[in-house]
Structures are given as C-alpha cells and as structure tokens.
Amino acid sequence: MANVLLTTRCNRSCPYCFAKSEMSATPARNLISWENLIYIADFLKFSGQRHISLLGGEPTLHPDCVDFILYLLERDFDVAVFTNGMLSPARLEEFASHLTDVPVEQLTFVCNLNDPVQTPASKKETQRVHRFLSVLGPWTSAGFNIYRPDFTLDFLFDLINRHGMKRQLRLGVAHPVPGSPGGSIHPDEMAHIVQRLCSHRPQFDSFRVKPGLDCGFPICKFSDEQLGWLHRFRGAVHFGCGPAFDISPDMSVYYCFPLSNFQRKSLFEFDSVEQIDSHFARIRSLLKAEVAGIYSECDGCMHQEEGVCGGGGLCQVLNRFTGEASVRLTEIEHELSRHRQPV
Amino acid sequence: MNFPGIVSPYNEDLLRGLSGHSVAVRVQDPADAAAAAACARQSGSRLVCVLIESDSPLSEIELPEDSRGIPLALAVPSAGRFRSFAGRLKHLRQFNLRVYLSCSRPENILSLRILSSVGIHGCAVIERGVKHWEEIADLMTYAMLERAHHASIEPFTFIADNYDPFSHIDWAFFYFDDPKSFLHLDIEGRVALSREDLAKERFVARNLCEIADPDQFPPIQEWLRRRREYFVGLHPCASCAGWKLCLGKYETSRGPECSAFFIEMIEVARRFKALRARNGEAQIWQP
Numbered sequence: 012m013a014n015v016l017l018t019t020r021c022n023r024s025c026p027y028c029f030a031k032s033e034m035s036a037t038p039a040r041n042l043i044s045w046e047n048l049i050y051i052a053d054f055l056k057f058s059g060q061r062h063i064s065l066l067g068g069e070p071t072l073h074p075d076c077v078d079f080i081l082y083l084l085e086r087d088f089d090v091a092v093f094t095n096g097m098l099s100p101a102r103l104e105e106f107a108s109h110l111t112d113v114p115v116e117q118l119t120f121v122c123n124l125n126d127p128v129q130t131p132a133s134k135k136e137t138q139r140v141h142r143f144l145s146v147l148g149p150w151t152s153a154g155f156n157i158y159r160p161d162f163t164l165d166f167l168f169d170l171i172n173r174h175g176m177k178r179q180l181r182l183g184v185a186h187p188v189p190g191s192p193g194g195s196i197h198p199d200e201m202a203h204i205v206q207r208l209c210s211h212r213p214q215f216d217s218f219r220v221k222p223g224l225d226c227g228f229p230i231c232k233f234s235d236e237q238l239g240w241l242h243r244f245r246g247a248v249h250f251g252c253g254p255a256f257d258i259s260p261d262m263s264v265y266y267c268f269p270l271s272n273f274q275r276k277s278l279f280e281f282d283s284v285e286q287i288d289s290h291f292a293r294i295r296s297l298l299k300a301e302v303a304g305i306y307s308e309c310d311g312c313m314h315q316e317e318g319v320c321g322g323g324g325l326c327q328v329l330n331r332f333t334g335e336a337s338v339r340l341t342e343i344e345h346e347l348s349r350h351r352q353p354v
Numbered sequence: 355m356n357f358p359g360i361v362s363p364y365n366e367d368l369l370r371g372l373s374g375h376s377v378a379v380r381v382q383d384p385a386d387a388a389a390a391a392a393c394a395r396q397s398g399s400r401l402v403c404v405l406i407e408s409d410s411p412l413s414e415i416e417l418p419e420d421s422r423g424i425p426l427a428l429a430v431p432s433a434g435r436f437r438s439f440a441g442r443l444k445h446l447r448q449f450n451l452r453v454y455l456s457c458s459r460p461e462n463i464l465s466l467r468i469l470s471s472v473g474i475h476g477c478a479v480i481e482r483g484v485k486h487w488e489e490i491a492d493l494m495t496y497a498m499l500e501r502a503h504h505a506s507i508e509p510f511t512f513i514a515d516n517y518d519p520f521s522h523i524d525w526a527f528f529y530f531d532d533p534k535s536f537l538h539l540d541i542e543g544r545v546a547l548s549r550e551d552l553a554k555e556r557f558v559a560r561n562l563c564e565i566a567d568p569d570q571f572p573p574i575q576e577w578l579r580r581r582r583e584y585f586v587g588l589h590p591c592a593s594c595a596g597w598k599l600c601l602g603k604y605e606t607s608r609g610p611e612c613s614a615f616f617i618e619m620i621e622v623a624r625r626f627k628a629l630r631a632r633n634g635e636a637q638i639w640q641p
Contacts, residue, residue, distance in 0.1 A: 045464050046492065049471050053502035078436040085443055085472050109437050 012255035017073040027158030027185035043260040058284035096143035148174030158185035183225035227324035252321035269326035373398035388420040413438035429454035433465035517623035522598035
C-alpha cells in the first residue's frame with residue numbers, strides 16, 4: 012500500500028504532529044503535479060495494487076484534489092483521503108457536488124479528529140469540521156491520534172452517530188521523530204494507554220464501531236481477553252510495523268512520517284512496489300538486529316520471533332536506539348549524523 | 355502510388371462523386387457524424403473516419419449513440435478539467451474514438467496523457483512553431499515506454515511500432531497532412547494538398563477529375579521533390595540525426611530543441627523495440 016502526499020501544506024497545527032519535518036512553507040515544491048500522480052498510479056497499477064491513500068499536509072488543500080480522487084477512482088483504485096475535515100465552504104461544495112455519487116466502498120475519508128476539550132480549536136475550525144461531517148459523513152471514518160495518557164474517545168462516538176459515519180475508528184499513537192524531543196507517547200505509558208483504550212469497549216460494542224489499530228501498539232500490553240475482543244471485530248490483529256510507504260510531492264519515498272529523513276529514496280529508483288517493500292524490509296531487519304523493540308523484554312520475545320508483534324513501531328525502536336544504544340552499524344550512524352541527530 | 359484518400363466536407367453531392375475512394379468526412383457537429391458516415395458508405399466509398407472539428411472542449415462534446423462503431427477523429431481545442439469529463443469516460447470508451455489535441459498548449463499535452471491513462475486514444479498535434487518540446491518529449495516517452503496499460507497516443511505509438519533504424523518514417527497522415535495519403539476538398543470540390551492549403555484556399559485542382567494519376571500530377575511531384583531539396587540544397591535539417599522522424603516538418607522552427615526532441619525519440623523508439631523484442635509482446639495496450 013502507498014500513501015501519496017498531495018501537498019506538504021497543512022491548515023492545522025496539532026501538538027503531536029509527527030509529520031512536521033515534511034511540512035514546508037515553500038509553495039513551489041509542495042504540491043504534487045498531475046504528471047507525478049499519473050506516474051504513481053501507473054507504478055502502483057503495474058505492481059498490482061488496488062488501494063491508495065492520499066495524505067498531506069492536508070490533501071484537500073491541493074487545488075486538484077477532487078480531480079485526483081476522481082482520476083484514481085477511474086483507474087479503479089479504492090481511495091482513502093486522510094483529512095482534518097477543515098474544508099472551506101467553497102471547497103466542501105466542490106467535494107459534495109463531485110463525490111457524493113461515489114459508492115462508499117470505493118472512497119473513504121479518514122477524518123483525524125482532535126478532542127475539543129484537550130486540543131481546543133477555534134470556533135470556525137470546529138464549524139468547518141462539523142459541516143464536513145454533515146455532508147460527507149457516510150463516506151467518512153474517524154481517526155484519532157493518542158498523544159496524552161488521559162485521552163478520551165467519548166466525543167468520537169457522538170460524532171460517528173450524529174453524522175452517520177462509517178463504523179470504524181482508526182487509532183494511532185503519537186510517534187516520536189527519532190532524536191527529536193517531545194510530543195509522543197513514551198513506551199512506559201503504553202500499558203496505561205491500552206487499558207484506557209479498552210475501557211471504551213462498551214461504547215465500541217454498543218455502537219458497533221470497529222477499532223482499528225495503527226502500528227506501534229505492542230501485543231504484550233493487551234490481555235488475552237482484550238485480544239479476543241479485538242479479534243472478534245477484525246480477525247487476526249497485526250501488531251507489526253510494516254506501514255504503507257509514503258510518497259512525497261517531490262517523488263521521494265520513505266518508510267513513514269517519523270522516519271521521513273531515514274533512508275529516503277526517489278520513487279524513480281524503483282521498478283515496483285515489491286522492490287520498495289524489500290528496501291524497507293532490509294532497513295527494518297538492520298535496525299531490529301540492533302534493537303529488537305521498545306522494551307528490553309522484546310529481545311527473545313515469542314511474539315516478536317513469530318512475527319506477530321513488531322515490538323512497537325520502527326520509529327519508536329529507532330528512537331530508543333538513538334538515545335540508549337551504541338551505534339554499531341555504520342550505515343545507521345551515517346544516516347543519523349547526516350540529519351544532525353544526536354547519537 | 356495508390357490514389358490518396360480524400361478529406362471531404364459532409365456534402366451528399368460531393369460524397370456521391372467519391373465512389374471507390376477512401377474518404378474521411380469532415381463535420382463540425384458531432385450529431386452529424388452518423389449521417390456523414392452513412393452517406394459516405396452509401397456512396398460506395400471506403401470510410402476512413404469521420405473527422406469532427408469542434409470548437410468546444412471535450413467536456414462539452416456529446417457523442418450521439420448512433421455514432422458508436424464509426425471511426426471518429428475528434429479534434430477539440432482542449433479537454434477541460436478532469437472533473438468535467440470524468441463522468442463521461444465510460445461512455446467515451448464505447449466509441450471508436452481518437453481525440454486530437456494541439457500541443458501548442460501545455461495543458462493539452464497533459465490532457466493527452468490523462469486520457470491515455472484512462473483508456474482514451476489520442477493524437478498529439480505538434481504544429482510548426484510549437485514551444486513545449488520538453489513536455490512533448492515526456493508525453494512521447496510515456497506513450498512508448500510506460501508499462502501500465504494505457505491507450506495509444508499517436509503519432510508516437512505508430513512510430514514506436516514502425517521504427518526502423520535504416521529507414522525514415524512518415525507519420526503526417528495522422529494529421530491528414532500528407533498528399534500521398536490524403537487530399538483535401540472544399541465544399542465546391544476544389545483540391546488542396548494539405549489542411550493548411552485548404553484553409554488558405556491554395557488549391558491545386560478544380561476537382562478530382564484533374565488528377566488522373568497522382569504520380570504524374572505536378573503539384574504532388576513538386577511536393578515530393580521538395581523533400582529531396584533538403585539534401586540537394588544542403589539544408590541544416592538534412593544533416594540532423596532526427597531527420598528520419600521529422601522529415602523537415604518543423605523546418606521553420608528548427609532549433610536545438612526540435613533536433614533534441616527527435617533524436618531523443620529515436621533513442622526511446624529504439625529502447626521500445628529492444629524491450630518488445632525481450633518480452634516478445636506489445637508494450638502498448640490496444641483495446
């Protein structure tokens with residue numbers, strides 16, 4: 012799977028943003044061109060891919076966003092658009108008039124929502140998000156990034172019900188940018204995060220909302236009963252870290268936002284998605300050979316060895332490695348020093 | 355030389371006189387396409403295509419159901435924004451259609467690529483004096499080498515398929531601008547050698563009857579002789595490596611860009627041939 016960044020501009024400033032290094036203020040380089048989008052679509056098609064995610068920044072800020080979505084649907088992709096929902100009235104009208112005929116199975120907006128109490132937004136921003144959900148709710152599933160231990164999900168169930176949104180909730184943990192301070196969930200807080208997440212189980216059950224876990228959750232922090240509950244919703248739950256790779260407007264490919272400066276390459280250096288996956292699998296195994304996971308117990312863990320759990324996200328692993336471990340691989344050392352990160 | 359095809363306006367009397375000829379019928383309104391095709395067929399001529407020359411962008415063109423199956427060459431000034439024709443693509447793909455867009459506008463070059471990628475055949479009309487050689491080169495590379503399924507973009511697909519390192523290729527017939535392939539009639543039946551001559555009313559005969567044998571017809575002989583003049587007169591084009599693909603078509607705008615473009619096209623066509631030989635199959639998808 013691939014995430015395509017339509018722009019690196021964003022109109023929201025989330026306290027946990029782990030894509031900040033990719034954000035740019037220079038307009039010349041931060042919009043993807045039609046030519047590059049067609050190249051990416053051809054590249055993915057040739058590799059047999061059927062799913063594409065559009066990200067930013069805020070992807071809806073790209074003036075051709077609607078055209079891109081229609082184009083990718085025409086190319087027979089299932090399209091997911093990760094948005095903050097803060098569309099101007101004119102832009103929302105554009106989306107409504109061109110996209111509300113598209114089957115909900117083919118197009119999903121994943122609206123990343125912030126808790127209005129813990130992460131307050133201006134009245135105008137809040138109104139825009141609500142207007143977005145009232146128009147495109149049936150095409151939209153909610154997304155939430157956990158960046159503090161005392162988070163709550165109550166407001167999300169309210170929005171999902173009120174706007175007839177898709178019955179799924181994507182949950183991510185705020186990831187660290189290796190070597191950079193702050194803004195992320197510490198591994199020691201993970202057990203508490205998991206317990207708090209599972210405390211919302213009655214709401215998930217009664218409103219029939221499926222929890223979807225992004226990478227970074229370690230399996231060992233869930234009880235067997237909690238795992239059984241997750242399994243009931245989604246079948247086998249994957250606790251590894253093999254995310255969709257990201258393609259930026261300048262056609263760079265990288266593992267994920269927090270690792271955007273790590274082993275970044277140009278898409279033109281690859282012939283297929285398989286090659287990209289192999290490239291990142293190699294990096295993953297190099298790093299994991301040094302540090303198995305975010306906890307010392309990850310080394311020799313049964314779930315790790317069986318490939319059931321990745322021992323946290325790779326960026327979390329690298330973050331631990333950066334701060335705590337000595338550097339033995341010259342390649343990693345070189346990469347880190349290139350980006351002036353303390354080792 | 356076989357008798358060239360005839361590009362004729364849609365006029366029943368004119369078409370009746372073209373029995374036995376290959377004919378492309380020119381119309382302006384897509385609604386006339388089916389009637390024009392039927393008229394040409396009934397008159398006993400072989401229909402090459404109906405050439406629709408519209409002033410409206412593709413997004414505003416309504417192709418009537420009765421023109422399905424008829425070979426259509428649709429020349430439009432632009433395609434419009436993708437959203438404006440996205441909903442019609444399924445409909446358009448049901449026609450035997452090639453969309454002609456002028457490469458004098460960079461947005462048209464992009465539109466040709468978009469249309470090709472969604473299965474609509476196109477033709478890049480590269481006029482004399484065109485400026486965007488780099489963008490056209492990208493389009494040419496896409497047409498010849500892109501591995502994902504896509505519709506043809508002429509003349510590049512034709513050149514890729516027919517490239518021969520030891521021979522030149524003339525692809526002007528895609529533009530109906532080659533008197534060996536097409537002659538043009540006006541509404542009175544007067545004959546011009548090219549579309550440009552027709553527009554400027556530079557006629558070479560009052561009617562087709564004056565051209566009994568095209569091989570011996572002086573204006574056509576003169577047209578053929580002019581190509582030789584490049585070499586006789588040691589014209590700079592004649593020493594350009596790209597000559598065998600351009601044949602002096604861009605003589606008036608000749609410069610390093612035009613030369614670089616055609617030399618690059620030779621290299622891309624060579625790579626296309628090598629790839630095809632290696633894979634043993636056509637690289638460009640045809641529906």
